[in-house]
Amino acid sequence: MPLPLIRLGVVDSTQAFLERHPELGCCAVLAGEQLKGQGQAGNAWVSRPGAGLWLSACLPAPRVPPGLLLQRAMAAVLEVLEPAGAPLGLKWPNDLVGRREGRLVKLGGIIGQAKGDRVLLGLGLNLTEAPAIPERAIPPACLRDLAKGGVPEAGALARDILEAWEDLEIPREAPFLWPAPGDPIRWEQGEGVCVGWLGDGRLRVERPGGGHVDLTAGDVSGLA
Numbered sequence: 035m036p037l038p039l040i041r042l043g044v045v046d047s048t049q050a051f052l053e054r055h056p057e058l059g060c061c062a063v064l065a066g067e068q069l070k071g072q073g074q075a076g077n078a079w080v081s082r083p084g085a086g087l088w089l090s091a092c093l094p095a096p097r098v099p100p101g102l103l104l105q106r107a108m109a110a111v112l113e114v115l116e117p118a119g120a121p122l123g124l125k126w127p128n129d130l131v132g133r134r135e136g137r138l139v140k141l142g143g144i145i146g147q148a149k150g151d152r153v154l155l156g157l158g159l160n161l162t163e164a165p166a167i168p169e170r171a172i173p174p175a176c177l178r179d180l181a182k183g184g185v186p187e188a189g190a191l192a193r194d195i196l197e198a199w200e201d202l203e204i205p206r207e208a209p210f211l212w213p214a215p216g217d218p219i220r221w222e223q224g225e226g227v228c229v230g231w232l233g234d235g236r237l238r239v240e241r242p243g244g245g246h247v248d249l250t251a252g253d254v255s256g257l258a
Contacts, residue, residue: 037062037091037196041189044083046070048090049145049156060152062091064192086176087142087159087188089195095153096202101235101250104128104144107155109206110198111142114191116209119182123210126237127251130159131172131212132180138212139175155199161185171258213237213257222256 038061045051047070048063067083098106108128115122122141125131130142142159162185164174178185186194213219213228219239226239229246236248 036193037093037200039064039189039192039196041065043067044069047156048088049147049154052090052092052154053147056149058092060092060094062089062192062196064089064189082163082165084188085163086161087157087191087195089159089192090154090156091196091199092149092152092154093199093202095148095151098202099234100148101127102233103153103202103235104146104155104251105235106202106204106206107146107157107199108142108144109208110202111144111157111159111195112208113206114194114198115177115186117183118177118180118186120177120180121209122180123212124208125172125212126231126257127235127254129172132175134175134180138172139179140170140172141175141177141180157195161188161191171256220258221254223254 040061040063042065044067045065047068048065051063065088068088105128108124108130111130112122120132122130122132128144129140131138131140145156147154160174160176162176162178164176167174211231215228215230217228219228226241229238229240232238236250238246238248240246
């Protein structure tokens with residue numbers, strides 16, 4: 035049975051709405067505008083009216099390692115967006131990115147919260163415009179900038195994504211991963227060379243002085 039989808043014109047954030055209303059059970063919320071959109075690590079997510087897909091869903095918790103859940107969910111989004119014909123991939127740990135003029139750009143992000151036997155997933159995806167944040171090492175972009183097959187309508191796109199999220203235990207491969215093995219990377223806490231993505235969602239990085247470290251999403255900020 036399709037997940038019930040609630041459509042709101044304006045809300046503080048779709049994620050906060052579902053947190054306030056656990057009585058709704060498993061369902062999804064799509065907003066035309068968010069006044070206080072949530073990003074990773076408490077960052078704000080700019081959610082202008084009609085500019086993107088602002089979607090949250092309460093789902094039965096899948097049997098997936100916590101560090102892998104958001105990667106699986108975003109890989110499902112990439113699968114749904116394939117007809118748009120854009121060069122999209124996954125930036126560790128779970129951002130949706132593309133390439134424009136040879137440069138990596140960010141189109142979307144996802145957050146998740148465990149709630150007992152359920153999980154709340156929150157997705158922000160820039161469809162027709164992106165905020166200007168010049169200080170970002172990986173600047174924002176929108177799907178319209180990259181798509182060859184047109185930009186899907188938000189409501190139809192939301193339903194396709196929710197259908198793909200019905201089984202997050204299915205392994206999915208992104209068209210490309212960044213960083214790839216051999217890529218030099220840096221973040222606020224350190225630097226190194228990517229060895230590879232691990233099966234539990236961690237990133238293995240070779241240290242400059244030898245040896246390696248396995249990073250979790252909580253270990254890293256400002257990856258570039």
